[in-house]
Structure formats: C-alpha cells, structure tokens
Amino acid sequence: MAMNNIFSALCAILGDAGRWLRGRAAALLSFAAADHPYVYLSGSALSLAAALTYIFSQRYGFFLSRPLWVWTALALCGAFCLASLAALASKLRLKRRYRAGSRFCAPAARRAARYGSYVIWTVAALTLADRLHVLYQVVREVMAMDTNPSPFFQAMVYMFYNSRALFLRGLWTTLRLAFFGTIFGFLLAVGLVFLRIQTPSKRDWDHVKLIKILCSRFAALYATVVRGTPMMLQAFIIYYAGFGLFKGHTDLTITEINTIWSFFIAGLTTVSLNSAAYLSEVLRGGVESIDAGQTEAARSLGMSSWMTMMKVVFPQALKNSIPAIGNEMIINIKDSSVLNCIGVVELMYAATSVAGIYYKNLPNYVSAAIIYLIMTCCISAILNKLSARLSLNTYRGVPSSN
C-alpha cells in the first residue's frame, strides 16, 4: 500500500519533471529559431571550409600564397563567429524585444551582414575555382603518366583514361540496351495489356469467350513469371535457350550462332521481355485509372469496345503512363548491369574487365558508379523536360472565340 503510494507520487513527480523539461526545450528551440541571423553562422562555416581545404590539401592553387589564403579565410570565419556570438548575446539580453530593440536587427547591421556574405561568396567561389584548376592539373599529369599511380583518385583517372575505349563501349552498349530495351518492351507491353484487359461478356460467342479468357490469363501469367524471377536468371535462361534452339534446329556452327544470337542480342531480348512485363502492369494501371464513365459514354454512342479502347481510353492511359515509362528506362540503365553475367559488354562488364587488367577494383567501380549516375541524371532531366512539354500541350485548348 505504502509502496504503491510512493510509486505513484514518484510517477507524478517524474511526469511533472518531464513536462517541465519538454516545455523548456520547446521554449529554447523556438527562441533559437526566432529571428537569428543565421547568415553569420553559415558564413563562418563556409569560410572555415575554405580554410580547411587549404590546410589539409597537398596541392594548392594558382592565384595566392597558401598561408595568406588560409589566414584570410580563418579571419573571415572568426569575424563571422564573433558577430554571431554578439548577436546571440544581444538576443539573450533582450529576449522578446530583440527584433525591435537590437542593433543587430537594424537595417545597417543587415546591410553589413549582406556585404559580408558577398565576401564569403567570393572566397568560396575562388576556392572552388582553384580546386577545379588543381583537379585539371592532376588529371593532365595523370594522363601523361605511364604507370598506374597509387593515390586513389589518380589511379581512378589513370585507369579510366587508359581504358577509355572499353568504358565508352560499355557506356554505349548500356545506353542502347536501356533505350531499345524500353522501346521494344513498351511495344510488347501494349500488346500484352490488350490481351490482359480482355473480359468475356454474355454476348460473346463461346469460343470468343474462351480465347479472351486464355489471352488475359496468359498476359497475367507472363507478368507474374517475369516479375517473380531475377533478371540475371532470365538472362541466362534466354541466352542458353536461344543458343539451344539455334543449335538444335539449324546446322550453323557455334561461331555462326554466336554472331547471330550474340550476347548483345540475348541481353536486349532479356531487357525487352523484362520491361514488357513491368510496363504492361503500368499500362494496365493506366487503363484502369480512366473512369468507367467515359467508356460507357463511348459505348452509348455506339462505339465498339475496341474503338472505345483505341480512341478514348488508351490514349489517356498512355499519357498518364509516360512518367512511369521514363522511369523504366532509368531502371533499365541500372539493371542492364546484370547482363555482364552472360558476357554483354555493357558498363559493368567494362568496369570489371578493367579491374581485372590492373588488379584494382575499387577505383574502377567508383568510375562506373559515377558514369551510371551521370547517365541516369541526364536521362531523367531529359525525360522531365519532355513530360513538362507534353503536359503543357494540354493547356493549349483555352476557350477561343470564333
């Protein structure tokens, strides 16, 4: 009994303490967030970064002596820190009246802070320019070397430069795989989705009902199988199945088969069949997202279900699916990397080969990662532009008088 009382009293005290603490913390946070001239803090951080860059780097640049530059940056950092501290002190002293009463909030102080930020901006820009210059110099030096240097970055540049033909070939193949794979995949997906959405109606003849059911089941099964197995495995199966077909049913020699059913063709087939499954799901979602009312309206006008699909539903579904189709292309850029398993010389294969030549893995894989990143960023930028253009078109039909 007594224990219980003590326990509940303790709980109450702890609860109160917790509430009080939380209240204080919230007050402190809102105090910190209110009206603080963060330009001082960010300015000091930027100039500190500029100074540190020169303290820790082995190379320095083209336009100033290193100590002078470091000291300038440090002094700037110090000045901004001091200003920040002074502002904080004034804020603590004035509390709520800070905004109205402090000199740090006066227009003159704001103007001074703005000019200070220009100085910081200049320092940062010059530092960046200098670093880029250094980078350029390093790259030039590495390109002239004839042995693999040991520092990471230099080694990366050296190997990339000296194996650039292989890397570029890989890049080109990756791009082709992704681009054509998505296009063929899309065309197949259109076919698949038409099979998929077949639904037998009471008025169909029996054999038509059967065909419709079979079609839709087949398309569903296809999507399930492809989406439920790894693409690497699909690549193996497609490659060896194709090879087996040629070998079993033609009298071509193995070299001849390898030119017809090349790794690239097998890889492209894999990407296309894989994308077809994913895109058919995307398109089906697009078709289902068009409200049934439009279909009913079209049917009530006497349009056949095929015509309704072609003229009303599918164009809208397609348009809604465009972002997802672009996404699939970006996914294909990355996922085509698994095709190195069947020997398609795409970017991943290139990176692995170069790593094997030099017995150095990490720098080459980082190179490959950077190239993949550049590719995906560029493509998604292009796609964004395109889809923005497309949705702009829908605003063309503003009411016009006649």
Place this chain on the structure above:
Amino acid sequence: MEPILSIQGLEKSFGPLKVLKGIDLDVQKGEVVCIIGASGSGKSTLLRCLNLLEEPDSGHIWFGGQDLTDLDADLDGLRQRIGMVFQGFNLFNNKNVLDNCTLAPISVKHIPRAQAEETAIHHLRTVGLGEFIHADSRRLSGGQKQRVAIARALCMEPEIMLFDEPTSALDPEIVGEVLDVMKTLAREGMTMVVVTHEMAFAKEVSDRVVFMDQGVILEQGTPAEVFGSPREARTREFLSRYLEDKGI
C-alpha cells in the same frame, strides 16, 4: 400507334439484390417520359438497361422493331440510335469540345470530318456553346460539360434520348441552363426518357410521369394525374416528403 420503345417484363438483379422486378413500359414517338422515385428504386438501372449498358436478366426491350435483349442483336448499331446523357457528364477528357462531338459520328457512322464538324457546330450552337468549340473539355463548368454531352449525343442524330439525372451533379444556379436545353429538345419533338428529381421540370415538360418504387412501376399518368391526385399512398408519401425536403 406502334411505340418506338417497348419494355416487357424487364428484370435485373445485382447478385442477391433484385433491382428491377418486372417493368413494362411503352414510349411513343415524340413522347417525353419522366421517371421519378426514391433513391435506390432502380431508375438508373432501368435507364441503363434500355441501351444495354446493363444486361437485363430477363424481359424484352423492343426498339425500332428489334429486340435489344436478343443475343444476336446488333448492339452497337442500335446504340447509335439511342442517345444517353449521364449524371457525371462523362466527356472524353483527351478531346476538346468539338472532337467530343465528332468522334462517334466520324468513327462509327463514317461521316466525313467536315460534315461531322458542321453538324457538331450546329448542335453546339443550339446548346449555347458556340464559343467553346475548341475549348478543352476538362476546363468547362459542370453546366457547360452537360450541354456538351447533350450536343455529343445529338450529333449521332438519335431517335430517342435517355437522361439519367442530368442536373443532379450541378450547382443549383446552373441547373436551369441544362433544363432549358432539354425543354427546347422536347419542344422540337425529341422522344425523351428522363430520370429526374426536378419535379417542376417533370410537371412542365413531360407528357407522362412514371413513379418507380422498389423495382416496379407503381403508378404512371399525366403530370396532372400523378402530381395532382396520386392514386397510390406510396406516391403521395414520396411526393410530400420530396416537396418537404425541398422546402417547397
């Protein structure tokens, strides 16, 4: 006179729910029939059966000498002759106003584009949308959309028009603009079957009012008969509650 549309013993269930329990109704050419009744009484279902958007379970729908419920009937051909206007407008979102109206005439009746456009512009002018011919159909107001939908149906030159609560989704202020168009149509002699909650419209325009209750036609007659001296207690109840709800 031979009715243009003749419904015999129409029944329809959704799963266990029997929505239409044997409907018989004849519509004469040029007649305007308004169907009224409580929510859930099967008005929309009946109307949607008339052009086979819903497949009835049993019964017959004779239209122009053909039975629509016959499994071998040329549905698309018959539907071309039956216009329908929906509560939710259902315009084609990927087409502008003019293309909404010309799509079906061009693609199913194979009318040359120029001629189809001429007809469409004529009908759009009659519904008062001559200035919106090239407008994006998504950017119109509800009343404008519904008038486009009416024009779209008219472009097929139907012999009969079905309206399913064409003004229910509209703001009260713009109900009038749609009703006016329908009144004009009625005056021009169009055969119309209208499901509506606009009692004033039904009173003014219709030749016959049909009261539906729980899947059957409980009572029908001229507006004066049905509104003035309803025979069935259920009709009286519906009408009085309806007028109360409307605050009339």
